Amino acid sequence: MNSIFIQNFRNINDLKLKFSDFNVLVGENNIGKTNILMAIYKVLKMNESPYRVKFSEEDFYLDNNNNRAEKIIIELTFTELNENDEVAFVSDGIDIENGKLSIRLEADWDNENNDAKVEIFFLREDDVENQRGELFKLSNKKYIPFYYIDAYRDIWRETQHSQGELRQIFKDYNKNFLKPIEIQIKNSIKKLKDYIDNEPEEPSLTNVNRLLEKLKNNNTFSDSDLDILPEELEDVKENLFNINHKIVIQEKLNDLQEIISGLKGMNKIKESLEDNLSLFVPESNELDLEIGKLSESDLLDDTKIFIDNNPIFKQGSGFQNSFVIALKLSRLLSNIRYSEENITNLIIAIEEPEAHMHPHLQRSFISKIKAKQKEFLEDLGLNVQFIITTHSPFVLSQVDKSEICLIKKGGADQFYITHLDDQFIQDICEELSKNKIKHFDYLFRTFPEIFLSRGVIIVEGHSEYGAIPEMAKNMNDIDLDELGLAVIQSNGKGTLKSVYTIIKQFTNCVAIQDKDKDKDNDEQLVSDPNEPYYTTNEKDFEAEIVISVNNLSIVKRILMNIDDEDTSYVGLVNEYVPETRRMSVQEILDNWEQLNLQNLQDNIDKEKLIDTLQKHAKNALFWSLFCSEMTEDEIPECYKDTIINAKNMVI
Template sequence: MFISELCIENFRCFGQGGNKLVMPLQLGLNTLVGENDAGKTAIIDAIRMLLGTRDQESFRLSIDDFHYSNSKEQSKSLSISVTFLGLTLPEQVSFAEYLTYQPENIENPVILKVTLQAVLRNDKVRTTIFSGIPTSSHGLREIDIETRDKLRSTYLRPLRDAEKEMDAGKSSRISKILKRQSAIDEGESILDISAVSEDKFGEVVEKLGVVGIARLVNQLLEDHPAVNSTTNNLNVNFLKPLQMLGDNLQANLGIGPNADDEMLKRQMLEKIGIALDNVGGKRGLGSNNLLYIACEMLLLSESKDELALLIIEEPEAHLHPQRQLKLIQYLQDKVDKYKEEHEVNLQVILSTHSPTLASKLPIKCMTMVHKGKVLPLSMSSSTEGDFTFLERFIDATKSNLFFCRGLMIVEGDAENLLLPSIAKILDFDFTENGVSIVNVGHTGLSRYANVFSGTSEYPNPGIKVACLHDLDLIPYKAARELKLDSVKNNSELSDLWDNLKLSLDIGIEDVDFESLNSLLPKNVISFFEQDPFDTDKVLNANRDYQGDFVKGFYSGPWTLEYSLAFHGLGKEVTIAACLAKAEPSARYDPSKHEQIVSVAEDYYEYLNRTYSESEVLAGKVYELFLSSVNVSTHIANEHAGLVLSGKASKAAAGQHLGQLLEMMDQKLESDGYAQSDRIEHWKNLLPIAVVDAIEHVIPSMFSETESE
């Protein structure tokens, strides 16, 4: 059986009515992702409080667990419930008196619903755990302790001290595992030493001190069938699959297996502990964590009559990225094979802050938690094709989109490097506001965005997404000046465009735009305000995004670099491009930064004198990225040779431009300009789409919620 739905009301950050949590879960792997204090730990703690854990940890509701509304009024009651589906016949027998029958539900006629209800009276918490549905004919029934023990989950806490967790003690993991071995009771309970006193063995025993006896006991334990088989099973079937080549981790079972003499004296006959061997030096936290996880999985596999539910908070704790990937591969393999090997279904619920893990998890197993609300990605409007596409291309860099308050999706490295600086000069710092920026290249922006679209049942919980596109429509005059292949040597088009421009200049309104646009390539526009076909091309370029939270923004009229130059940052883009062109030179030296800037300023002044029309001037600035422009042929600057003739790198230019804009803003501030005046200054120089996209993704002020 497995949990199909979790409902939480008035517990910590989850309220009631429309603010209560109703979260679907699936068989196999379920992953909670999102920023800190979103509600992930509250979800896991709710399940732990309802079902309990196998480590018998005392974990009870407190007064602080009752939800506070915005008015600071604390709720006096709360409830946590789970619905189990897929009960096998043995499970139905085991929980027979607590089941609810739904004859109308052909697929799942038998369910087990378990609910914790708590009330707060006189500063005391009173809790009841029962089964059933209030409206069901079977009514409600309080669950006895013996049955509740069968529902306990296996829980791995965050920032765990694996060595401490595996220490010898009353509830040590290895003692629980050994107790489940049928062979543990084999052999004589009492050894009559006198019967073997004349034997050499007896002579040796008589000479042993306490430490020696401990070491002898460890040797005997090592040869004991139950201990030996458990050690081999743990090392071969559970610890080895978690390792990478060269790890060579081996567990030793015994009484303080790595202890010194003094420690052996204290631990003798107390308990059996477990530790990694120390060959090559003492093992670190990460390696001990793997052993701890392996022990938990072994213990879980031995618990055949209990719930196969594994809850892990931050499985990445103490593990480097490659081991994190190995762990996820291991968990997925266990989920796939568990039913075949153990005749029950395994369900795993984990929370993570690791982009590395998130990049390798199936997207449909993820649930984003944000401000006390959830967005199960399996419930999004994305298609199977979208999921396949995203799982193919999401890497550890892109996967930070699962942990954001706002998301900016861009088409290239230049935008990725430049937009955080533009946001900063607009007083919208991405880092401070928890906004992730993800570069997905030139395709698939809508696929990434649709994951956040939500549905009527599970709407977007408030994560704003902006997809910043290049409009990719080239003004004809810029295309002609740059001699782009699509319009070059097309005299008919050139003549018609010139005639129409002349007609418009002298005030003739009835002009033949249709003929012009029949000759214009699909990605070229006339750039006449009166041309209705330009509007059609812009609308056709736009993509539809669903809902108010996910929107597309189109930086026009061409690429971002062209658009920035066109709207007022032509000189700055020229400087950034020339700096980028200078970098590959063997003579490049950061100390010559100012000389290169002077070359760029001279070149821009030349362009500004030569090309009066803004679309053409912007095109000539953008030409620095399109072709090998030798600026030294146009200006007389002794340092012009520092700027190579090769094409400027957009990524390098984006980085330089971002730094330049931030420096310019700091200069304005030092000159006494108020922040509001500086923001207005930049808005007048930036493309409207860029400003709107940045303003869209900045989250509004968060309402106060309980922390995780």
């Protein structure tokens, strides 16, 4: 599937999205990711006739003025069709131009009947004025199978309910391997004859002919007769093996039924029923009770799953979630395996696979699903396209950036789609020197949450990275997480503008740099004074803090996090507060409020204090703890402005 176009479906008024082999859709809650998958599902749902597709009134887009759309359009386009695909569709009269195939769903709301009129048809590429081609039929769906694993995964339903995936897997098995023996023998004879006709020179033909004669004459055959069959007849071998064992199973079940029927008291039950039945139906025939009658298919109906001797229902939610996904993929494979069609393409959509998963499982999920994609192709010749939605930075950290599709909304419900593909990189390179693109890889691996955020605050180093979130909390309780704002560090001087330039390509962002920042070759990147790119008023972060915050508070915090190698501030306190000279550092801190610190405050060297913070407090934890105790008045104005502008940017 190359692309989808959606108009007026649920919260999507107009959207066009391109797909690759592996796609990860990212966006805020309720932006429309699920509805994109549901739109595909409406058109391609397996085993459902296109004539049965339904829409409710709520499925039609409602704008901000409460005007409801009257027409839904969902259009799917497929490219790179192989020979098998083209032959299948052309034989049905479908016109294919340049290896491209398009299917359109149109739903018109009928107020009079309170229902939607739905049509699904192929688009004609050769007639622009009349694009309505052949109707899309159920028989066409087998060539573009779509399988949707939604976010609601119920372990009980999928393993115990008659319509659950586990029962469906056994039903697929029943239909193919537990058919009446006569039918299975007949199918096997046909396949053996075809092999003999097509492979007249094969040295194994003697063995094949010998087995064929046994089957024709209804003679018994053993497993050893099957072991000598060539590899090309593996399906026949498997089928006949099951026939042999089916006979053995049925004999044992018959024996079991006889044993149960012969239990003491069974005849008395039968006689009692016959006697009471004769009161109402005097001429009734002899009653026959079939007690304990089972078929081999009955044995598959009551299946329990255990992991390490514990029922699946006793496992954790994360494991159950993973098991349901695995079960659904297994069902899909069984469906394909037993299909009579030559299926070569498959689309699988998985919604939020990370639900209830531990971060390690989330990270490993992507690598395993990609390995499965490769396995499908190499072992089954099956091209599988994955479309996954996620809110997990752990999932994003494991995908290739070119596989991410960012979905955002602007004014008037307009959608903005960003693919982090080669074109995206090329666009960045037009603004940045090529050696700067390495910063995108750093961001992608270190801060994957930026792709899930409504906006980003970019700072230079660890100190600001720890400080900004705590400063925000002390500003009328601004919660950056609630606003969807991420804070990231650019990892030093000379990279901030590059990082800012990259991030603003796909999301809102603000940045703040130190005033003493060295100029670099990309200085001209942010030349517009109206851009949210700020500079400290003092030379750097530490200088801003020393100017804004009571210096005694800073000294106290330094003592609380003192380095054994740095005793200068203990000496300073001892010098100007004589009563502390016999105290340990902890005793000084315990008595801090009772000490006379005026002389100390008058003699604090601000430049030395800045230097100490730069050398011994360059870490996020120190500044996170420090700023958590700041008042709003102590927060430097440049950081207040940055936070307020970031807030206004996303609300």
